[in-house]
Amino acid sequence: MNNQPLRQDNLSIRKPEIQVNNKLIQQRPFDKKEAIVNTRREAFDKAMLAICSRPAESGGLLLGEIGSSDISDFFFDSGGNFSSASYSPDHLTLNRKMKEEWMPAGIDMKGFVHSHPGRLDVLTDEDLMYIERLLKANPDMSMFVAPIIIPPEFRMHMMVVYRDNPGVFVEARINFY
Numbered sequence: 001m002n003n004q005p006l007r008q009d010n011l012s013i014r015k016p017e018i019q020v021n022n023k024l025i026q027q028r029p030f031d032k033k034e035a036i037v038n039t040r041r042e043a044f045d046k047a048m049l050a051i052c053s054r055p056a057e058s059g060g061l062l063l064g065e066i067g068s069s070d071i072s073d074f075f076f077d078s079g080g081n082f083s084s085a086s087y088s089p090d091h092l093t094l095n096r097k098m099k100e101e102w103m104p105a106g107i108d109m110k111g112f113v114h115s116h117p118g119r120l121d122v123l124t125d126e127d128l129m130y131i132e133r134l135l136k137a138n139p140d141m142s143m144f145v146a147p148i149i150i151p152p153e154f155r156m157h158m159m160v161v162y163r164d165n166p167g168v169f170v171e172a173r174i175n176f177y
C-alpha cells in the first residue's frame with residue numbers, strides 16, 4: 001500500500017464539465033447484468049501494440065464519444081512515469097489534450113488501460129484508489145473502464161469499476177465493433 005497522502009490535484013485527470021441546457025451530461029447507464037464493454041477493434045489493437053511493446057506499467061487513456069460508454073480510441077501516455085512500482089499518468093498532458101482536443105471533438109475519457117509485470121491481471125489496491133479519485137473528479141462518469149494487459153501473453157483482461165461501488169472491480173467482456 002502507498003503510505004503517501006492522496007494528492008488529488010496532482011494526480012487526477014479532470015474532464016472540463018460540459019453543460020447542455022444547464023444540465024451535466026450523464027453517461028448512458030451501463031447494464032450491470034451484462035458487463036460488456038463495446039470496443040472498436042482498431043482501438044483495442046492500438047492499445048495492445050503500444051503497451052505490449054513496452055515494459056510493464058505503461059498505459060494510456062481509453063476514449064469514446066461523449067454520452068456513450070463505448071471505447072472508440074486509445075491514446076498512449078508516453079509521458080507517464082513508469083519508473084516507480086505503479087503507473088503514474090502524465091496528468092498535465094492528458095488534461096491539456098482533454099480540454100483542447102478531445103472534448104471539442106466530442107470525445108472524452110472512459111477509463112485507463114495499463115500493463116502489470118508478471119501475471120498479475122487484476123487491479124491492485126493502488127489502482128482502485130486511483131480510479132476512485134478519478135471517478136470523484138469526473139462526476140459524469142457512471143463507471144470507469146480499467147483493463148489490465150499482460151504483455152508476455154499479449155492478453156487484455158477487461159474490468160470495470162462502478163461509481164456506486166468504488167473500490168471493487170467487476171469482470172467484463174469485450175464486444176468488438
Ligand SMILES: [Zn+2]
Pocket residue numbers: 086087114115116123124127
Ligand atoms: Zn496497476
